[in-house]
Amino acid sequence: MMHSIRSIMRTLTLTVSMIALLITTSPAAFAAEKTDFKLAWTIYVGWMPWDYAAASGIVDKWADKYGINIDIVQVNDYVESINQYTAGQFDATVMTNMDALTIPAASGVDSTALIVGDFSNGNDGVVLKGDKTLKDIAGQQVNLVELSVSHYLLARGLESVGMSEKDVKVVNTSDADLVAAFSSDTVTAVTTWNPLLSEITAQPNTSEVFDSSMIPGEIIDLLVVNTETLEANPKLGKALTGAWYEIMATMSGTDAAATEAKTFMAEASGTDLAGYDAQLASTKMFYTAAEAVAFTHSADLMATMQKVSEFSFDHGLLGEGAPDATFIGIETPSGVYGNTSNVKLRFNPAYMEMAAEGAL
Amino acid sequence: MTRIINRQPSRYGRLALGFLPFVILLLVYIVASDARLAENSADKLLPSFQSFADAVVRMGFEPSKRTGEYLLLNDTLSSLQRLMMGVGLSAFIGLVIGVGNGMVPYMRSPLSPLVTAISLIPPMAILPILFIIFGLGELSKVVLIVIGICPIIIRDIQLRTDDLPPEQLIKAQTLGGSSWQIIVRVVLPQIMPRLIEAVRLTLGSAWLFLIAAEAIAATDGLGYRIFLVRRYMAMDVILPYVLWITTLAFAMDWSLKRVSILLFPWYHGTQGGGHD
């Protein structure tokens, strides 16, 4: 009996090591050159072009040009898609600047913002019931997705009227349930993003008291790529950037092709062309690579990332090992914010510059 | 060589085999975690045991920097309070309606189809309706648990009441018992240990609904914390919380079993010496 147990144990130890090996050999673990890549996207006004890119064959066209394959995968849950990227299941994922800092970068996954797609210019907002101003929020419960850009927006809003988070009570509420929650009498204040925001402001007797157009350029939507993968495979960066700006050129036009592309994106995000145009109106899209490059080079970006870092540190998002807000280094063309020996998030305009120069 | 169905492990063998899967899981974890951490020392997916220990100390034994509260204690108390209210209310309603349906045909005819219909509604699907009726506060969380488990308890108790031998009820009538006296002295005491069993079986679902409710809208609670820190993938907090929830659930199950054995020795006597 004992002998057989021992032999079973030996077999098991071997199996365990095999399984462990399998677990750890996730795609991102290979920094070596490869040809198959996966990009995850979630539904949001500024990210819908990726769906169009996949459906119209534009991504395939650019991938073929560089001799690689890019698989575009839609994920239903935004945070889950970022977690999967951080765990190494995806090579590239769409996310905001704040989430790029607090999830992959804070988890030690060196990430590069390959494309700066847009910034929220009214797509995120604080709404109160009744005819109110932001100051009336004092003492209220505010329902929002805690630790998200909504939370950041609220903090910035409160700051603008000389208050802080201590003056309100934040109630973590799942984004899927926010609109339903707003119908409840116990909910009097919410902070959220589009399309939920427009659903809520469309209800009678509501006031949008603060929105992201009052902090322009602070909530930025990015395409983030694993830095090691990108360095080993510049073709990936070129193909993605090339595809993106081809679609941007189509979208920004006024011809039938633009209408067709935007109608496709509208339907895929559950609205119609008019609704999608309304969302685009509160989004500052960088339709040309040159605009995005200019934005990335501006010193404002570094100032914004400092604010985001400080907010994240205050809320424990940089990890408990972080002694202060500068723990994680953020590289921008105008300089590095924070710890230069621990740079985990990089705004790298190189590929967008190539696109601007037509070098792709 | 005897057939495998006839081969029994020895007492120690059984114990060793019982621990084996846990040891394997632990080994897999350690190996995988070490491998990931060797590659990226800030990896959060499979943290080291040191990170777990730090997280436990931070959440459990140090006041939070932001609020000055002990987070684990606070979360546990809030969650337990909601769970107890939800389960307690469900057990009470389940007992009253289940026994009523089982004993009184005029109650069963209108109520039984309704209970069956309600038990088939997936509670998560009617969440928006619950929000509008009960608000987003404590009430809607308790109501979600009640809607989730109460129909199951009602149906179980109704079946258990039906299962009481008709001979007993006839005997009680020949002893002069009124309907109420028979319910109070003959039926309820025999249903109580079965109610405890029903509660033990539905506790798992109750936890599920509690955590779902806390994930949707809350300011504290075990489910709230897990879903909050999931936002920045703090597995060093999530895994100890999951272990803690498992421990709490196990302790509740165990205590309910002990309470039942203590209060209803006759029931466990007929069940074969109090084995589960």
Place this chain on the structure above:
Amino acid sequence: MTKSEKPIIQIKNLWKEYGDNVVLERINLDVYEGEFVSIVGASGCGKTTFLNLMLGTEQPSRGSILLDEAPLDPEPSTERGIVFQKYSVFPHMTALENVMLGEEFSKTSMSSVAMGRLIGRAKEDARENAMAILEQVGLSQAANKYPSELSGGMQQRLAIAQALIKKPRILLLDEPFGALDPGIRKDMHQLIGQLWQEQKLTVFMITHDLSEGFLLGSRLWVFDKTRQDSHAPERFGAHITFDIPLSTGKSGEEELERLKATELDVA
């Protein structure tokens, strides 16, 4: 037994049908106080239906059963005590509590009506009565035990004690000893015979065991179908084909032989 007395039970042209299926037909009998009626018959010939009619859990289709010249209550009541083959006692009560229950249901006080319990003096009285009855059935040592701790024979003693506390006009026994070992059954025969004589009980006992019926009864009824229709067996019901007075206490060997000689089909 003096025939000038009024009968305690009068059965008048009793029929029981379920739709087209006739179970019992044309039963006319009188039973006097103090009689011990053993009821035998093949399986499925209506013994249990007859017992249910006596209990009040089922109602006659035609005819009637009178108890002390009044129609029976249409539901079980305290005039009719019952001991079933099993499940007669309450598993969640000790032997003493099982016997006291009858008195606690008496509705003589608020606590009895509201909770089915007696308190104070009344409870002490009930306890004394119950202990006395437990003594009679030989269970005083087991007063504080739960039924699951008692043997099958002791459980049936308890069931009898429980029924006796209400002093029922008639005692119905539904194969009360059918599940017991032969040795224990003999003790039980002794007990029930003794109780019957001491307390002047009127007893109806259904049994599968013919010799038990002869041994205990003062009267033996045999249920059987005399009319048969092989194409539609449900068209005719059973009735009482033999009503035999017995001299109690004897094993009844000669009666048994005589009965067998008539080729009676007794299962």
